Amino acid sequence: MTMSMFGLEKLGLVAGGLFSLLPCACSSSSSGGGGTASNPPSLCSTDMRATVYTSNMVVKGTTGTFSVRLDAVDPWPLVKGENTLTVTVVDAAGNPVTDATLTLKPFMPDHGHGSSIIPLVGPTKADGSIEIDHVNTFMPGIWQLTFTVTKPSATGAQSDSSVVTFCVPD
Numbered sequence: 001m002t003m004s005m006f007g008l009e010k011l012g013l014v015a016g017g018l019f020s021l022l023p024c025a026c027s028s029s030s031s032g033g034g035g036t037a038s039n040p041p042s043l044c045s046t047d048m049r050a051t052v053y054t055s056n057m058v059v060k061g062t063t064g065t066f067s068v069r070l071d072a073v074d075p076w077p078l079v080k081g082e083n084t085l086t087v088t089v090v091d092a093a094g095n096p097v098t099d100a101t102l103t104l105k106p107f108m109p110d111h112g113h114g115s116s117i118i119p120l121v122g123p124t125k126a127d128g129s130i131e132i133d134h135v136n137t138f139m140p141g142i143w144q145l146t147f148t149v150t151k152p153s154a155t156g157a158q159s160d161s162s163v164v165t166f167c168v169p170d
């Protein structure tokens with residue numbers, strides 16, 4: 001009786017030894033990947049050139065004469081296809097400029113091409129805001145949006161350009 005119990009105990013120890021080895025072999029193969037299955041990082045989250053839109057963000061002009069305030073980007077993030085921006089040209093003090101002309105040119109620096117669809121710049125409203133339709137970012141990836149502002153003046157036109165870099169997700 002005592003001998004057989006001792007025998008079972010021995011068997012149990014042997015079995016326990018085996019089981020303590022098996023989970024080790026098992027866990028090293030099953031949790032080798034870190035345990036969490038994550039989606040591959042998106043195109044835009046890994047590109048450090050991409051700017052994330054924030055409400056009323058101001059894109060400074062290269063000469064500091066005029067800047068472009070992005071009042072709305074619809075939709076955000078930009079989609080492959082048609083987008084609408086609402087912008088306001090502002091002077092160095094941040095005040096709206098209502099008598100300037102504005103153009104917008106989308107460009108993909110990685111592919112060296114723009115968009116054949118010219119963005120439609122609407123009239124300047126009383127508050128200075130301008131709606132720009134048909135901002136056609138038709139491919140996923142980095143797009144540079146270049147705003148060019150020209151303001152007529154008796155002493156010669158003033159101009160400036162602002163560039164913002166957005167990423168269009170796949």
Ligand SMILES: [Cu+2]
Nearest residue numbers: 108111113139
């Ligand atoms: Cu492209």
